Amino acid sequence: MLSAGTACFNKILKYYGDGIEEKKVAVICGNGKNAGDGFVIADLFAKMGVDVSIVLADKAPELPEPKMYFDTAVADGVKDYFFVEYDFNCDIIVDCIFGIGFHGEPREPFKEVFDTVNNCGAPVISIDTPSGTNASTGAAVNSVKADLTIAVSTLKFAHVLPPSNAYCGKVVTVNIGIPESCYDTDYAQTITKSDVKKNFPKLDKNSHKGCRGHQLNICGSYLMPGAAVISAKAALKTGVGLLKCAFPKSIYPVMTSHMVQPVFKPLCENEQKTISIGAMNDIFDELKWADSVAVGCGLGNNDDTQVIVGQVIKTSDVPVVLDADGINAAAPFIDIIKDKKAPLVITPHSAEMARLVGESTDYVQSNRIDVAKAFAKENDIVVVLKGANTVVTDGKAVFVNMNGNAGMAMGGTGDMLTGIIGSFLAQGLEPLEAAKSAVFIHGFCGDVTAKELSQRGMTVDDMLSILGALMSEFEA
Numbered sequence: 001m002l003s004a005g006t007a008c009f010n011k012i013l014k015y016y017g018d019g020i021e022e023k024k025v026a027v028i029c030g031n032g033k034n035a036g037d038g039f040v041i042a043d044l045f046a047k048m049g050v051d052v053s054i055v056l057a058d059k060a061p062e063l064p065e066p067k068m069y070f071d072t073a074v075a076d077g078v079k080d081y082f083f084v085e086y087d088f089n090c091d092i093i094v095d096c097i098f099g100i101g102f103h104g105e106p107r108e109p110f111k112e113v114f115d116t117v118n119n120c121g122a123p124v125i126s127i128d129t130p131s132g133t134n135a136s137t138g139a140a141v142n143s144v145k146a147d148l149t150i151a152v153s154t155l156k157f158a159h160v161l162p163p164s165n166a167y168c169g170k171v172v173t174v175n176i177g178i179p180e181s182c183y184d185t186d187y188a189q190t191i192t193k194s195d196v197k198k199n200f201p202k203l204d205k206n207s208h209k210g211c212r213g214h215q216l217n218i219c220g221s222y223l224m225p226g227a228a229v230i231s232a233k234a235a236l237k238t239g240v241g242l243l244k245c246a247f248p249k250s251i252y253p254v255m256t257s258h259m260v261q262p263v264f265k266p267l268c269e270n271e272q273k274t275i276s277i278g279a280m281n282d283i284f285d286e287l288k289w290a291d292s293v294a295v296g297c298g299l300g301n302n303d304d305t306q307v308i309v310g311q312v313i314k315t316s317d318v319p320v321v322l323d324a325d326g327i328n329a330a331a332p333f334i335d336i337i338k339d340k341k342a343p344l345v346i347t348p349h350s351a352e353m354a355r356l357v358g359e360s361t362d363y364v365q366s367n368r369i370d371v372a373k374a375f376a377k378e379n380d381i382v383v384v385l386k387g388a389n390t391v392v393t394d395g396k397a398v399f400v401n402m403n404g405n406a407g408m409a410m411g412g413t414g415d416m417l418t419g420i421i422g423s424f425l426a427q428g429l430e431p432l433e434a435a436k437s438a439v440f441i442h443g444f445c446g447d448v449t450a451k452e453l454s455q456r457g458m459t460v461d462d463m464l465s466i467l468g469a470l471m472s473e474f475e476a
Helices: 002-016 034-047 064-075 110-117 193-197 225-236 249-258 277-289 303-315 325-339 348-359 361-366 367-380 413-426 430-451 462-472
Strands: 023-029 051-056 077-081 092-096 122-127 148-152 171-176 212-218 242-248 265-269 292-295 321-322 344-346 382-385 392-393 398-400
Touching: 002 092, 002 122, 002 148, 002 171, 002 344, 023 034, 034 092, 034 122, 034 148, 051 064, 077 430, 092 430, 122 171, 171 212, 193 265, 212 225, 212 277, 212 413, 225 242, 225 249, 225 413, 242 249, 242 277, 249 265, 265 277, 277 303, 277 321, 292 303, 292 413, 303 321, 303 325, 303 398, 321 325, 321 413, 325 344, 348 361, 348 367, 348 382, 367 382, 367 392, 367 398, 382 430, 392 430, 413 430, 413 462, 430 462
Parallel strands: 023 051, 023 092, 051 077, 092 122, 122 148, 148 171, 212 242, 212 292, 242 265, 292 321, 321 344, 344 382
Antiparallel strands: 382 392, 392 398
């Protein structure tokens, strides 16, 4: 408890330490072990000379260890109040009401406490998990909404699963000395920058375009040519050696006006101006050239595209990444993915995943890790379940991505991700590593773009404009 409280205190100073001596801090505590961390934090603030108060949400601590730290803090000059006595005229709130044992809905007076904390206007720092969230399931009915959550030792499901992840704000972890052998790392891990960097050694001085892979993009339609452009640009800016874009001939002017680097392969089209089934022989020829295939971005969904997607899955000898209309086209006969000849990566959002597994979107959102892992295992593929805290799994290992932001929730970002995955597959990364690396770099690019512009004002073009430069962060 002393280690946890001290580590969290130091992390608070890192983010809110400027001018802290002039600020008024309220540490709001329950009467369990999470409160003990709060009492330690309050005592450390008092020793700095900060105007700090302990606010008891319900009743005084009774457990021996928390009570010991409470008594110590009060003896060191920390003021203590019950919730009904405190005026909440403060600059910072530290939430230590409930920890990982909370489940269900808050009873009174805690609902009123949560509402008061959320509406007082001061930054809120939650210790371990925001009070009112379920650490094991990610459930949240009425909870404290934190600006910063300090996870003790390791992330919990409350930090990565909806809806509770929306209550966490920025999430950071602190090490309190628990050995790694105590954790079940086989279940889920986060994607880290150091893990991604391992996949990008320095380019050989004598390398040539053939060394960096051939990528075939089968994307685009008359109504959605931009998806093909975005996916192609993302592939080019992440290092693929040669890119060939196959698309219905009517969007040739769009493709060539936005890019000059790829090889273009206009194909015959049907009345809906999507790629026609009559182009299948041309596609078969191009599959022989490719080291990876990205199919689906803006492709359209009709009888022709369903046949094309099915044939690509069944005949490609090189890894395929399937996105958007590629997934929609395959959904009616999804068992075809069991007939694949080469590794397959699919990148559904929650609604697309729901169609694949025959469940509701709400069910998928509430069981993101389990649904993705089970589908990947059953079909021997890599699943990239997109959304806040994207899940990447091959059915055995599970990885959760912690970067990215709400500004990326717009049309085109998925096409960008598909292009990056295809690029990394073409460059020789194993499917799981390609997917992990692409998801992390994609989110990192989104965060940098949002910081430079804004979440509401950023566009996919803005992200693409800095993607190439950001790759320098990952080159050895």
